[in-house]
Amino acid sequence: SAVISQKPSRDICQRGTSLTIQCQVDSQVTMMFWYRQQPGQSLTLIATANQGSEATYESGFVIDKFPISRPNLTFSTLTVSNMSPEDSSIYLCSVAGVQGKNTEAFFGQGTRLTVV
Amino acid sequence: AQSVTQPDIHITVSEGASLELRCNYSYGATPYLFWYVQSPGQGLQLLLKYFSGDTLVQGIKGFEAEFKRSQSSFNLRKPSVHWSDAAEYFCAVGINNNDMRFGAGTRLTVKP
Numbered sequence: 001s002a003v004i005s006q007k008p009s010r011d012i013c014q015r016g017t018s019l020t021i022q023c024q025v026d027s028q029v030t031m032m033f034w035y036r037q038q039p040g041q042s043l044t045l046i047a048t049a050n051q052g053s054e055a056t057y058e059s060g061f062v063i064d065k066f067p068i069s070r071p072n073l074t075f076s077t078l079t080v081s082n083m084s085p086e087d088s089s090i091y092l093c094s095v096a097g098v099q100g101k102n103t104e105a106f107f108g109q110g111t112r113l114t115v116v
Numbered sequence: 117a118q119s120v121t122q123p124d125i126h127i128t129v130s131e132g133a134s135l136e137l138r139c140n141y142s143y144g145a146t147p148y149l150f151w152y153v154q155s156p157g158q159g160l161q162l163l164l165k166y167f168s169g170d171t172l173v174q175g176i177k178g179f180e181a182e183f184k185r186s187q188s189s190f191n192l193r194k195p196s197v198h199w200s201d202a203a204e205y206f207c208a209v210g211i212n213n214n215d216m217r218f219g220a221g222t223r224l225t226v227k228p
Contacts, residue, residue, distance in 0.1 A: 033216070041220070041221075042206060042218045042219060042220045042221045043160075043206065043218040044218075045216065045217070092159070092160070094216075104150060104162050104165050105150075105162075105210070105216060106162075107152075107159050107160040108159060109158070109159040110159055
C-alpha cells in the first residue's frame, strides 16, 4: 500500500487568491492524479500529474486555473488559482502503480477548501 | 467513453439487514472495477476490486461484489449491515487504475 500525506487538510481562502496543495507519497508511484469533490457530489478527475512534463487535463479543467507540478515519483502539487466561491470543494490526491506494480488507486485524506 | 451509474442516491437499511448497492458501467472492454467507501470527513478507502478471474470478489469489512458482464454490473453486497457501515459508497471503473471514473455515490443510512 501507499501512505499519502496531503497538506493542508483544510483552508479558508479569500476570493482572488491562490492555494497550493501538496501531496507526498511514502514510496515511488507510477501515477498521480488530482480529483475534485464538490459538496455532496462524486469525485471528478481534474488531471493526471506527469513527472517531468505538463499534466494531462480532463475536459473542463485548464492549466491556468489548476497548475500542477510533479518533480519526482513521490511528490506533486496542485494550485487552485484566482479562487472563487465555486472552487469550494474537497481536493484529493490519488496514486497508483506503487513501486511500479499494477495496484489499485490510493487516496489522500483530501484538502477541504472554502473560498469566501 | 467510460461511465458509471449508481442508480440509488440514498439507501436506508436496518442494522442486521442485508444490503445491496447497485453499480452499472459502460465501457467497450472489461474494465477494472472498484468499490470505495467514504466516511464523513474521511478519505476514500478501497473495499474491493475486480481485475480479472473469479467474478465474485471478497473485500474488507464483510463486503463482496459480483461482476456480471452480461448486465454490465458490479453490485456490492453485505449480508448483515452494522451501524458503522453508514457512509458514502462509490463505484469506480478504470483501466490499469488510470483515468478512473466514479459513480455519483450512494449514501447509506443504517437504522438502529
